[in-house]
Amino acid sequence: MLYHSTRGGGQAVDSARAVLEGLAPDGGLYMPENLPEFDWKACLKGSAQEMSTAILSALLPEIPDMRTLVSKAYTGKFETEELTPTVAVGDYSVLELFRGPTSAFKDVALSMLPQLLTTAKDVCGQKEDIMILTATSGDTGKAALVGFRDVPGVRICVFYPNGGVSQVQRAQMVTQEGENVAVCAVEGNFDDAQTGVKNIFADCRGKELPFALSSANSINIGRLAPQIMYYFKAYRDLLDAGKIQLGDTVNFSVPTGNFGDILAGYFAKKLGLPVGTLICASNANNVLTDFIRTGTYDKRRPLLKTTSPSMDILVSSNLERLLYLMSGDTALVAELMAKLNTEGCYTVPEALKNAIDAEFWAGCCDDAKAAETIGRVFNEKGYLCDPHTASGWVVAEDYVNQTGDKRPMVVLSTASPYKFPAAVLSAIGGDLNGDEFAQMERLEAMSGVKIPKNLANLQGMEERHTGVIAKDKMLEFVLQA
Numbered sequence: 434m435l436y437h438s439t440r441g442g443g444q445a446v447d448s449a450r451a452v453l454e455g456l457a458p459d460g461g462l463y464m465p466e467n468l469p470e471f472d473w474k475a476c477l478k479g480s481a482q483e484m485s486t487a488i489l490s491a492l493l494p495e496i497p498d499m500r501t502l503v504s505k506a507y508t509g510k511f512e513t514e515e516l517t518p519t520v521a522v523g524d525y526s527v528l529e530l531f532r533g534p535t536s537a538f539k540d541v542a543l544s545m546l547p548q549l550l551t552t553a554k555d556v557c558g559q560k561e562d563i564m565i566l567t568a569t570s571g572d573t574g575k576a577a578l579v580g581f582r583d584v585p586g587v588r589i590c591v592f593y594p595n596g597g598v599s600q601v602q603r604a605q606m607v608t609q610e611g612e613n614v615a616v617c618a619v620e621g622n623f624d625d626a627q628t629g630v631k632n633i634f635a636d637c638r639g640k641e642l643p644f645a646l647s648s649a650n651s652i653n654i655g656r657l658a659p660q661i662m663y664y665f666k667a668y669r670d671l672l673d674a675g676k677i678q679l680g681d682t683v684n685f686s687v688p689t690g691n692f693g694d695i696l697a698g699y700f701a702k703k704l705g706l707p708v709g710t711l712i713c714a715s716n717a718n719n720v721l722t723d724f725i726r727t728g729t730y731d732k733r734r735p736l737l738k739t740t741s742p743s744m745d746i747l748v749s750s751n752l753e754r755l756l757y758l759m760s761g762d763t764a765l766v767a768e769l770m771a772k773l774n775t776e777g778c779y780t781v782p783e784a785l786k787n788a789i790d791a792e793f794w795a796g797c798c799d800d801a802k803a804a805e806t807i808g809r810v811f812n813e814k815g816y817l818c819d820p821h822t823a824s825g826w827v828v829a830e831d832y833v834n835q836t837g838d839k840r841p842m843v844v845l846s847t848a849s850p851y852k853f854p855a856a857v858l859s860a861i862g863g864d865l866n867g868d869e870f871a872q873m874e875r876l877e878a879m880s881g882v883k884i885p886k887n888l889a890n891l892q893g894m895e896e897r898h899t900g901v902i903a904k905d906k907m908l909e910f911v912l913q914a
């Protein structure tokens with residue numbers, strides 16, 4: 434199947450090469466020329482792994498033996514072989530995406546990406562090692578480190594914003610073991626780290642390097658595609674629970690940063706799944722809310738630090754894929770992205786705005802509202818959620834209140850509450866004495882929800898990666914790694 438850049442430059446490549454390269458040569462993102470015919474009803478009948486196999490085979494047909502790759506990625510790695518269970522909470526269903534090895538939803542994709550990437554490397558006959566470069570707002574980094582640790586022929590380098598992640602998130606990354614891993618803090622925020630990584634790609638193009646660069650961020654189609662599965666899984670869970678009949682539409686509220694998770698939902702819809710409105714939930718960094726409501730994307734504002742750091746993003750990379758999917762116009766996408774780069778903002782044509790309006794709704798939630806929601810959901814429904822999930826919950830409520838749309842609602846839960854113990858503990862009225870590990874234990878005692886093993890085990894582990902660098906020193910760090 435042919436993939437080409439959202440900006441129209443360069444040549445079309447097959448799916449294996451698209452995964453291997455990550456980013457298209459003109460700076461655009463790879464997209465399939467046409468989405469394949471897909472038997473979505475048959476897909477719903479399988480296990481989580483079978484759903485994954487069907488979806489990934491359809492989108493990445495040049496990557497062979499998908500069933501084996503899926504099994505290697507997931508078997509025995511998650512708390513449950515269901516991978517992503519759905520839990521009824523009040524009027525909504527919560528899709529728990531955090532039951533993987535690092536307790537964030539990134540595990541669904543980053544358990545799979547190493548399998549896809551190493552197979553793509555073989556298919557394309559590439560001999561040299563791959564260097565994975567990743568900027569993280571907190572969760573991608575650890576999930577990628579665990580996924581790529583000691584994978585032969587691959588090295589990985591993770592950059593996180595210094596002071597921009599939770600203590601638990603930092604501990605997860607700086608204690609990472611493995612022969613092929615490097616981790617470093619960057620002085621700046623997530624956008625600085627992400628821009629730094631993009632610049633390294635640009636600076637290294639055409640240069641002789643001892644490795645080929647690739648990315649584990651959701652700019653890589655091999656990162657996005659594995660996420661489509663859980664929309665099918667949620668739909669199937671609602672069917673099994675008797676909450677819907679086959680063909681009924683379901684709304685999804687998605688805590689959003691880089692627009693990857695929610696875009697996977699739109700792919701699911703394009704593959705036939707009866708998805709209703711996709712609700713884009715942001716925190717106080719509400720650039721996407723403004724965009725979806727007005728048609729103007731304007732990043733010229735300060736990046737705020739919030740209690741949901743994985744959504745502290747001003748430049749949502751995957752929005753570019755949506756603009757392409759909805760306009761089909763690579764020249765327009767190239768023009769808008771150039772404007773974003775030079776002027777910091779762009780406005781989409783009326784027709785494109787209307788097309789987005791028909792599929793998406795957007796809202797946002799500040800830290801105070803997220804805390805209030807964590808407390809309320811815990812006290813009234815007995816369910817403990819993290820600040821990202823809380824944003825999804827509140828914006829789902831706002832949507833229902835403002836539109837009266839009563840179709841079944843699935844809220845995507847993207848992280849374990851134990852990744853953000855301070856915010857969650859204070860939201861349910863606990864005292865914040867001690868470090869985040871002491872807070873985790875207090876949270877467990879108050880809530881009765883068990884601390885995931887991978888997080889409990891972090892305490893006392895050796896810190897191996899303690900470096901902090903200026904943002905213009907990132908390339909140097911990579912070359913040494």
Ligand SMILES: *Cc1c(COP(=O)(O)O)cnc(C)c1O
Pocket residue numbers: 537538539572573651688689690691692693694695743744821847848
């Ligand atoms: C990454 C992340 C998000 C946002 O996902 P995107 O794909 O970037 O939109 C939301 N919540 C958590 C906990 C995350 O780690």
